[in-house]
Structures are given as structure tokens and as C-alpha cells.
Amino acid sequence: MIDVLRSDFDVRTLCKVLDVSRAAFYRFKCKQAGQVLIANATKQTLSERVRKVFELHKCRYGARRIAAVLQGEGLEISRRAVASLMRAAGLRAIQPRSYVPRTTQSGHGKRNSPNLLIDNEGRRAGLPVEPNKVWVSDITYLPLTGGGFGYLAMWMDLYSRRIAGWQVGATMQECLVIEPLKRALMSREPQAGLIVHSDRGGQYVSNRLRELMAAWGCDQSMTRLDEVYDNAFAESFFSRMKAEMMPKGGFSSLEEARVKCFEFIEVYYNRERKHSALGYQSPAQFEANFYHNLNQ
Numbered sequence: 001m002i003d004v005l006r007s008d009f010d011v012r013t014l015c016k017v018l019d020v021s022r023a024a025f026y027r028f029k030c031k032q033a034g035q036v037l038i039a040n041a042t043k044q045t046l047s048e049r050v051r052k053v054f055e056l057h058k059c060r061y062g063a064r065r066i067a068a069v070l071q072g073e074g075l076e077i078s079r080r081a082v083a084s085l086m087r088a089a090g091l092r093a094i095q096p097r098s099y100v101p102r103t104t105q106s107g108h109g110k111r112n113s114p115n116l117l118i119d120n121e122g123r124r125a126g127l128p129v130e131p132n133k134v135w136v137s138d139i140t141y142l143p144l145t146g147g148g149f150g151y152l153a154m155w156m157d158l159y160s161r162r163i164a165g166w167q168v169g170a171t172m173q174e175c176l177v178i179e180p181l182k183r184a185l186m187s188r189e190p191q192a193g194l195i196v197h198s199d200r201g202g203q204y205v206s207n208r209l210r211e212l213m214a215a216w217g218c219d220q221s222m223t224r225l226d227e228v229y230d231n232a233f234a235e236s237f238f239s240r241m242k243a244e245m246m247p248k249g250g251f252s253s254l255e256e257a258r259v260k261c262f263e264f265i266e267v268y269y270n271r272e273r274k275h276s277a278l279g280y281q282s283p284a285q286f287e288a289n290f291y292h293n294l295n296q
Contacts, residue, residue: 043085046077050085054093060244060273062086062093068280094243112205115230116195116221127158131287132190134158137181137198138234139172140242142257143250150254152261153177153203155184155196156234160290161275162283163237163265164188168258174206181209185216192217199223199231241269 002014002025015022053066061069063083070077086092117125117134128134135155142150153176154166165184169176181196196218198204204222213220223230245264251257274280281289 046081047085047089049075050082051089051091054086054091057273058244059092059094064276065274065280068274072280112200113220113222115197115224116219117197117230118224129159130290131157131159131162132188132194134195134197135164135184136231136234137177137196137204138231138238139176139201139203140238142168142261143246144254144257145250145252150251150257151176152238152257153180154234154237154265155181156237157188157283157287158197158233160283160286161233161237161278162270162287166261166265168254168261170254172203174203174208177203178206178209178212182212185212190216190218194218195221197221197223197231198234200225241265 002011002018002020005014011022011025014020015025049070050066053069054061057065063079063086066086067077067079067082070082119125134157136158137153137155139151139153142152144150150168150170151172152166152168155164155177156162157164164187165180165182167176167180177198194216196213198221200222203209204220210220241264245260247260251260270282271284272282274282275286278286
């Protein structure tokens with residue numbers, strides 16, 4: 001009350017009327033000012049920590065993932081608080097373009113496989129509950145600054161979203177999908193019955209690919225005709241990868257594209273990038289936790 005009325009009355013008079021010593025009043029004012037300074041200092045520290053995480057992940061993380069990182073470090077902070085600090089600091093995460101499904105040239109005249117990821121009524125089945133049950137694959141273009149394109153094929157474990165195998169090539173020959181699948185099979189050694197799912201592109205109906213799948217006891221699955229969302233997980237990965245990794249104007253060479261893909265997939269995406277669908281764990285952490293719990 002003294003603080004409110006001091007613009008109209010003398011502090012000495014107010015303190016005397018309210019039976020408060022002037023020393024007590026000024027101690028109160030100093031404490032109040034100190035609390036404001038502490039709050040401002042705390043906000044500054046939080047802002048610096050948010051910026052550090054943002055820059056560490058090269059502008060790829062938004063408020064949800066940054067909050068998850070800070071919470072993992074023991075800091076009690078909400079997504080909304082992080083979002084407020086980001087707005088104040090002018091920090092804006094990279095966002096992929098809206099998902100636009102692409103069509104696949106499937107007029108190769110070869111036999112396609114049924115979609116094993118839907119039930120008898122055409123509804124999408126649930127996600128796998130352990131690794132090495134369903135792998136999905138796709139191919140995308142990598143523009144080069146000198147004109148032309150490179151191509152990236154990948155195989156993703158649908159349980160953990162981990163990229164089990166990938167390859168960059170100058171053409172879209174069948175080896176672009178066969179070689180990374182072969183390496184993934186040899187590395188992860190899945191049991192028979194693994195579903196390998198892709199679109200209806202010509203690379204996925206090659207005899208060599210089907211022989212490799214048969215040798216490992218894999219069951220081939222393909223998207224339905226004109227059902228472009230049947231391979232949405234693979235498409236979504238490519239959309240995110242290009243938004244977060246692709247240099248403006250494209251890659252200077254096929255070798256640069258290969259190096260950048262290695263850095264993004266093996267160093268960052270598989271091991272570091274927190275995935276909202278995985279409880280803000282990286283694919284490697286998610287798989288490690290599965291095997292840890294399995295052995296308990």
C-alpha cells in the first residue's frame with residue numbers, strides 16, 4: 001500500500017500512519033527488486049540453453065524436441081515456455097514442405113506383390129511391436145548443382161524408424177535397392193518372415209531382389225495401385241531429410257551427396273535425432289531400450 005500511495009504522500013507519513021518502519025519498507029523494496037533480477041537472470045539462462053540446443057541440432061529442432069532435450073537434462077520446462085523463449089529470440093526451426101505424395105512409374109509389366117500392411121478390409125494394420133518385423137523402402141532424387149540428379153534408396157525399420165540400409169547412386173538401377181538391403185540383412189540378421197514393403201517401382205520387382213528376399217525368408221509387400229499414402233513413412237522421412245539437410249541449389253557432386261547423407265543418416269538421424277513418435281528418443285535409443293527390457 002505504501003508503494004501504491006507514495007506518489008501522492010510522503011513515505012515518512014505513510015509509514016507512521018501504517019505503523020511500519022521506513023527501514024522495513026526499504027528492505028521490502030530491495031527484496032522485490034532482487035526477485036525481479038533473479039527472474040530475469042533465470043530467463044536469460046533458459047534462453048541461452050534453448051539457443052544452445054537449437055544451434056547444436058542445426059535449426060532442426062522445434063519447441064517440442066528442445067523441451068524434451070532439456071527435460072532429459074533434468075530441467076523442468078514446458079513446451080510452451082520453450083516456444084515463448086524461441087519466439088523472443090527469433091528462433092524458427094526448419095520445416096519440411098507439406099507432404100505431397102509422388103506417383104511411381106509402375107508400368108513395367110512385371111508381377112506386383114500384395115500389400116501385407118493392410119487387413120482383409122483394406123484398413124492399415126498396426127505398427128510392429130519389435131524390430132525387424134517390417135522394413136519399408138523408397139527412392140528419392142538428389143539434385144546436383146551442375147545439372148542432373150543423384151538417387152538415394154533406403155530401407156527403414158518401421159518399429160524404430162531406424163534406417164537399416166541406404167545407398168546413393170548415379171542411376172536408379174536395381175542395385176540401388178539391392179545393395180543396401182543386402183547389407184542391412186547381413187548386419188541385422190532378421191528372422192524369416194520379415195515384411196519388406198515398397199512402392200510398385202521397377203527396381204522392386206527385379207529377379208535379383210526377389211532372390212535375395214527369398215534367401216532370407218522375407219515376405220515382399222507393395223503399395224496398392226494409386227494408393228500413394230501406403231508408403232507414407234518412407235515419403236515422410238525423405239521430406240524431413242531434404243528440409244534439414246539439402247543445400248540450396250543442390251549438391252555440388254555425387255560424392256558430396258553421399259557424404260551429407262552419411263552424416264545425416266548414420267551420425268545424426270539414427271543416433272541423435274529425437275522422434276516424437278518414439279517418445280522423443282532416437283531410433284538407436286528406442287531399439288536399445290527394447291532389447292534392454294527384453295533381457296530383464
